[in-house]
Amino acid sequence: MQNQIHDRRGFLRKSALATLTTLVGTPIVFADRIPPFYKPLAFDYDPLKAKSPDMKVLGDKPWNVESPIHLLDDAVTPVEKMFIRNNGLIPSEPIDPAKWTLTIKGESVKATKTYTLNDLKKRFTPHTYQLVLECGGNGRAGYEPQTTGNPWEQGAVSCAEWTGVRLKDILADVGLKDDAVYIGYYGKDPHLSQDPTKVAISRGVPIKKALENETLIAWAVNGKDIPLEHGYPLRLVIGGWPASVSGKWLHTIAVRDKIHDGAKMEGHSYKMPIRPVQPGEKIAETPENFRIIESMPVKSLITYPKTGAMLEGRKTLELRGHAWAGDKSVQDVHTSIDYGATWQKSKLQAPKNRLAWQHWTTEVTFPQSGYYEVWVRATDNSGVTQPMVIPQWNPGGYLNNACHRIAVKVV
Ligand SMILES: Nc1nc2c(c(=O)[nH]1)N[C@H]1C(S)=C(S)[C@@H](COP(=O)(O)O)O[C@H]1N2
Ligand SMILES: [Mo]
Numbered sequence: 001m002q003n004q005i006h007d008r009r010g011f012l013r014k015s016a017l018a019t020l021t022t023l024v025g026t027p028i029v030f031a032d033r034i035p036p037f038y039k040p041l042a043f044d045y046d047p048l049k050a051k052s053p054d055m056k057v058l059g060d061k062p063w064n065v066e067s068p069i070h071l072l073d074d075a076v077t078p079v080e081k082m083f084i085r086n087n088g089l090i091p092s093e094p095i096d097p098a099k100w101t102l103t104i105k106g107e108s109v110k111a112t113k114t115y116t117l118n119d120l121k122k123r124f125t126p127h128t129y130q131l132v133l134e135c136g137g138n139g140r141a142g143y144e145p146q147t148t149g150n151p152w153e154q155g156a157v158s159c160a161e162w163t164g165v166r167l168k169d170i171l172a173d174v175g176l177k178d179d180a181v182y183i184g185y186y187g188k189d190p191h192l193s194q195d196p197t198k199v200a201i202s203r204g205v206p207i208k209k210a211l212e213n214e215t216l217i218a219w220a221v222n223g224k225d226i227p228l229e230h231g232y233p234l235r236l237v238i239g240g241w242p243a244s245v246s247g248k249w250l251h252t253i254a255v256r257d258k259i260h261d262g263a264k265m266e267g268h269s270y271k272m273p274i275r276p277v278q279p280g281e282k283i284a285e286t287p288e289n290f291r292i293i294e295s296m297p298v299k300s301l302i303t304y305p306k307t308g309a310m311l312e313g314r315k316t317l318e319l320r321g322h323a324w325a326g327d328k329s330v331q332d333v334h335t336s337i338d339y340g341a342t343w344q345k346s347k348l349q350a351p352k353n354r355l356a357w358q359h360w361t362t363e364v365t366f367p368q369s370g371y372y373e374v375w376v377r378a379t380d381n382s383g384v385t386q387p388m389v390i391p392q393w394n395p396g397g398y399l400n401n402a403c404h405r406i407a408v409k410v411v
Helices: 016-024 071-073 117-123 168-173
Strands: 056-060 063-066 101-105 113-116 126-134 157-166 181-186 205-208 218-222 235-237 252-257 271-272 289-291 299-304 310-313 316-322 330-338 358-365 371-382 405-410
Touching: 016 358, 063 271, 071 299, 101 117, 101 168, 113 168, 117 157, 117 218, 126 218, 157 168, 168 218, 168 252, 235 252, 299 330, 299 371, 316 371, 330 358
Parallel strands: 101 252, 310 405
Antiparallel strands: 056 063, 101 113, 126 157, 157 218, 181 205, 181 252, 218 235, 271 289, 299 316, 316 358, 330 371, 371 405
């Protein structure tokens, strides 16, 4: 770090100053008076500083942070309430957005082409979409026995408003060969071991998903620069699929003539067994036994009230939350206050755009004082409903979309 942020005479590099300004979100007054070889305190970057105090930290090497469900109450998730999932380290080298480039290469491009971030902003039409990003392992803590991977409860999901250019517009400008089947991304984050020959994560999607309108190369979220921990200054954003396909600190996309074979595409990473397996069972990690997770399953959350809510002197309660269904849309949301014996239909809004989550509200009336649970269950537009019990155990602990429940005390 010391070498990268200072020039030979020990003064802060211009690019380091630009990064510092981005990190603190305000100009560095007296920047010209920073002594040689002095490392400003703000360079000890802690992504939690900008987050809500209630966020739950699963670990800091790498940084993995999830949102308690009641923090996800906003219609559009503010950045301070967005979960963070890193496989490697947050880049610590100064980032100069004026020098950032995106290279499109691979077996299935007609020729390799490189764009600066400014080219992308100037040469292509920008688009803004609300997109659900949900970690494939969201809900993993619910599986017994526990699998390897972060034990996420249900808060590794966000729906923010991303702005960027369509990957399909860039790929049309580059020119693709007929044999393109997949894309793979590369980001600037160092591997946990800091071994520069190792890649933390490099995943991708089939070309069909890559060419959808909503697949963005984004430089802004909720109208501002992307925060460093979420991929500043450029990231791929692909809604509805495991968020591991949305590469942060994006510098290269390879267009492949086969399924991308980058880091975390192997073994059982982001894959489901083709046949049901016994909880805890070990099966050979061969491609025949697993399929790559694509569209995420239907899911819903109660974001208000918070579990444990106490209702004093009233027996009705306005509940609200969101529901989403991967590439599909949500057709119905139901709630139950009697452990699933009967269900009441909620009011459900249309999504802002394809691949955004949908908001639901309902008013429930409790028959008498006492302890209740409220359960929520969404159904997608193909008629598939969330399970009330935990779904099929799998070696990676993925795709737990069991219905969300809260406890309420009516006094
Ligand atoms: N370069 C890079 N991109 C990445 C990751 C990473 O570790 N490095 N993690 C992925 C995973 S597994 C998830 S769930 C999402 C999390 O995005 P967020 O931290 O912005 O919420 O980023 C994805 N993109
Ligand atoms: Mo993830």
